[in-house]
Amino acid sequence: MATTIRVTAADISLYHVAARWLGDAAQWWRIAQLNGMVDPDLSGFAMPVGLVLPAADASLGSGVPGVTS
Structure with a gap:
């Protein structure tokens, strides 16, 4: 079952939400x-907006897949 918050x-950004x-x-x-977004910035959300959260998965490495430094 998905969690919606x-x-x-x-809430500042999706970085804060993910942490x-x-x-x-x-x-x-x-x-x-999962929510059809591309920008982690939440500063434009004046009203509460629902976000569906994926299940926590400690096996995933940090960072965006396919992007290397």
Whole structure:
């Protein structure tokens, strides 16, 4: 069962949401992908917006897949 939370600009970014709910800020992209987003910035959300969260997965490495430094 998917978890849905409500976020506003006060939540700052998907980095913060991922750190709190998934235990890894670098997994923000999983939340973005699941919700059809491309930008981790939440500053434009004046009203509460529902976000579906993926299940926490400690086996995933940090970072965005396919992107190397």
